[in-house]
Amino acid sequence: MATGRTHRPATRSRGIPEATVARLPLYLRALTALSERSVPTVSSEELATAAGVNSAKLRKDFSYLGSYGTRGVGYDVEYLVYQISRELGLTQDWPVVIVGIGNLGAALANYGGFASRGFRVAALIDADPAMAGKPVAGLPVRHTDELESIITDNGVSIGVIATPAGAAQQVCDRLVAAGVTSILNFAPTVLSVPEGVDVRKVDLSIELQILAFHEQRKAGEETSPAQETAVAAAAQPRSGTGVRPAAGGRKGPDGDVPAVMPA
Amino acid sequence: MATGRTHRPATRSRGIPEATVARLPLYLRALTALSERSVPTVSSEELATAAGVNSAKLRKDFSYLGSYGTRGVGYDVEYLVYQISRELGLTQDWPVVIVGIGNLGAALANYGGFASRGFRVAALIDADPAMAGKPVAGLPVRHTDELESIITDNGVSIGVIATPAGAAQQVCDRLVAAGVTSILNFAPTVLSVPEGVDVRKVDLSIELQILAFHEQRKAGEETSPAQETAVAAAAQPRSGTGVRPAAGGRKGPDGDVPAVMPA
DNA sequence: GAATGTGAAAGATTTCACAGCG
DNA sequence: CGCTGTGAAATCTTTCACATTC
Known part of the structure; x- marks a missing residue:
């Protein structure tokens, strides 16, 4: 931070x-x-x-x-x-660019809360040539090649990354090199940025995992209201479904890292 | 309190x-x-x-x-x-439902990180009759009328709300009444839930506003120092955090900001 | 020798509770 | 009165630094 x-x-x-x-x-x-x-x-x-x-x-x-x-x-x-x-700092206008126009990027582009509060979507950028020119939320999608000029021409200092995890760091580097100093990252990756650049991360699977943790706890207390000291009450959550072996089980396909973000 | x-x-x-x-x-x-x-x-x-x-x-x-x-x-x-x-609690399977299948809901449905880590999308639910039956991420969208039965039949305990702000509380109430005890809320609204139900919130405009605050600050101080490129992996002081806004928000939580969440 | 595990110190955040102002 | 503004206490987190173990 x-x-x-x-x-x-x-x-x-x-x-x-x-x-x-x-x-x-x-x-x-x-x-x-x-x-x-x-x-x-x-x-x-x-x-x-x-x-x-x-x-x-x-x-x-x-x-x-x-x-x-x-x-x-x-x-x-x-x-x-x-x-x-x-x-x-909302009394001024903050132009932002959204990189990665998949479902998520489109959702962000259409998000009303953006415009209503000092933020203006200056451009939507995607690496897919086929997307170029297509209108999303009223704006034509621009190709990644134009990234630097868009940043510069619009004085953009805030960038939103909604690309797949694999492209995030690269996009981040380009944004930073072009002058962006604040990044909102939706890709499930830890971004490396030079000092002075702020990064905030929104990670869906992390939020869900935190919920699962508490959910699991609830399920465990249900049966024994009392609190056993110690006791590794791991808790067998509700009847729910089956269960995956897990244990030493191989990490499933794609963990999170290579995770794929809609883009 | x-x-x-x-x-x-x-x-x-x-x-x-x-x-x-x-x-x-x-x-x-x-x-x-x-x-x-x-x-x-x-x-x-x-x-x-x-x-x-x-x-x-x-x-x-x-x-x-x-x-x-x-x-x-x-x-x-x-x-x-x-x-x-x-x-x-990820060694078990957690069926989740996503309510509100707009751009954001679709993005969530397609999000790879979901399935790969113990979470299984049990159903996609939307209030628009025109959406019913349409396949999104391989699943047919179900109508809101079926919400209760879907929750019950699948033993769902985690729900994701991606509806417009105006519908969030109502959807939340129905989810809770049907048995959901953990909610991930993407709508820009403070949800009122009974004790025992966990709510985590993801709010795009809030994240952007926090960035704007720091961005504004930077502009005001020419930090010349730090040439030490210290690959900083921005940490993020997660705000509030999990567990809890229980308690009844009197006031009408509905209206809320004119904010519009894609749905 | 190398790296974990952990008391204890240092900080940050939250909560209390009440003085003080309109 | 009613409600804000705020020291001080209570909690929670992070950081230090080092004894301990492999």
């Missing part, structure tokens, strides 16, 4: 905790909804509920931004929308 | 920290890759690099699972793959 590191003991100027930054979009969304319903003010309690967090956390988060509330009353919706937008 | 629940720190039996659970899939992926290359053993250092974390953290993570390494040598790849898979 390219943050910590460096020299400066503290970028004191504005040390907003990373955890708080990650929640600001959540608050912003809830606030936008309120704004559209013309609600003038909200209490930390109400807003917290709408955003899915608890009020103490929300107030603490806001305290890092400044004192934008009014005691005894709450927060002014419009004002807060503006302050958070500004803090997140 | 929205919920009154005072349930114990859950995670009782085997206290594996949530942060560690979230990284296990990462290790598993790296290990699977090594396994396919027939690499017999790895050191914490090597594996950590491949997974994009540092070795101390990796060793600490593994220490929660047990002592599966050999001092002076490292870890046996196959053995570790098995142990982590078991811990995550």
Whole structure:
């Protein structure tokens, strides 16, 4: 995360905790909804509920931004929308390119949330010549050959990678070389980037695996409510289905790594 | 705190920290890759690099699972793959349903990582009658009317919601009522679920907004230093994380942002 | 000699709880 | 009063550094 590191003991100027930054979009969304319903003010309690967090956390988060509330009353919706937008840098236009226009890329291109919040899809890029020119979400798909010029001409600094895992690193390198400094990666690969470039990853199978972990746990407690200390209650999950041998079993075909991302 | 629940720190039996659970899939992926290359053993250092974390953290993570390494040598790849898979509950088959078959739903259905790691797409469900019967990723799309029976008949406990924001809560309620206890939500909405149901959220615009925040920051400081190309594998301070927004969000969670999710 | 496993220190985040302002 | 803003306490995570084991 390219943050910590460096020299400066503290970028004191504005040390907003990373955890708080990650929640600001959540608050912003809830606030936008309120704004559209013309609600003038909200209490930390109400807003917290709408955003899915608890009020103490929300107030603490806001305290890092400044004192934008009014005691005894709450927060002014419009004002807060503006302050958070500004803090997140959404008051300016961010052109982004999406590389890899398969199902996922197309889904992203059509995603309304993009345009509605300061992000503008500057171009859709795909390596398949057959895709070139075909319109997706109203934009003609451009060929990978044009990647560098597109980045440069549009001043793009944020790139979205939705290619198969095998092409991700290469695409990443080209994006970075062309000037992109922030990447949202959907390919199941760990990308190597030079210092100064931020990468955020969205990985479907990881999310599912985390759910499976908790699901498995639930299944195990079901039967024995009590909690056995120790006991490797591995848990035999619900009746469900059969089961795969697994054990020393060979790694299945394609693990994740060579995984294939729709593209 | 929205919920009154005072349930114990859950995670009782085997206290594996949530942060560690979230990284296990990462290790598993790296290990699977090594396994396919027939690499017999790895050191914490090597594996950590491949997974994009540092070795101390990796060793600490593994220490929660047990002592599966050999001092002076490292870890046996196959053995570790098995142990982590078991811990995550991937040695069994998890049938999942995907609701909302638009671009995103189709992308998910075609996502290779799904099937390869213990997850099996039991059914694709969409509310559009015109979609019914159409094959997507080799499976015929089923109509929402069948949702309950599909869940029941297949013993599905994990559901993926890829519908527009407006339909998410309703779909969620039906899934839960039918027996689903883990949900992966792609719709930009905070879902209200009863206690005991886990919800994980993947939100594209949030990820982009977080990137924008850092991007904006960069623009404001000419970091000249760092020429040290230190192949940084960006880590990502996962926000909230798993398990839990239970509790009733009063307010109408529906409307939410005008955001539109492809569906 | 090499690399794991792990107490203990250092940090970061969350939660408490209440003083203080409108 | 009602609700924000915030020190301080409680938790959770990460990092250190080294004894321990192969």
